[in-house]
Amino acid sequence: MSVLIVDDPAIREVNRDYLNRDWPTNVISFAMQEGEGAGIQPTLLGDIIISADTAARDAEEAGQSFESELYFLLLHGILHLLGFDHERGTEEEAAAMEAKEREIFALIRAEYDLAC
Secondary structure, eight states: OEEEEEOHHHHHHHHHHHHSOOSOOSEEEEETTSSTTTTSSTTOOEEEEEEHHHHHHHHHHHTOOHHHHHHHHHHHHHHHHTTOOSSSSOHHHHHHHHHHHHHHHHHHHHHHTOOO
16 A cells, blocks of 8 residues: 655645546545456555645644544545445445444544544
8 A cells, every 4th residue: 555645736636637526635545456457466455645735624624633634534545445435335335434434543543642
């Protein structure tokens, strides 16, 4: 898995060029086990791109630390790489992803004593 932390202009470019969404977003994941070429390298999960700019704004709006937001976005991206989907799936699949996020993030917060 690769993780790239970028600014808003860079993630906007990726969002526009690959997902046809011309705006910055907080996190984008590209799973290597989906689509054309899936399975060629079964140990490679994929790529996660996080916007530090958006993460900082989201953290401030939510009243939590920047570090906590980065951990959450990384977790969110990893779940996408593992096949969870809250956008294209059913409401039940979205709820399952959110429940898994809450469960794992609670463990991360406890382990790393994150200020949330």
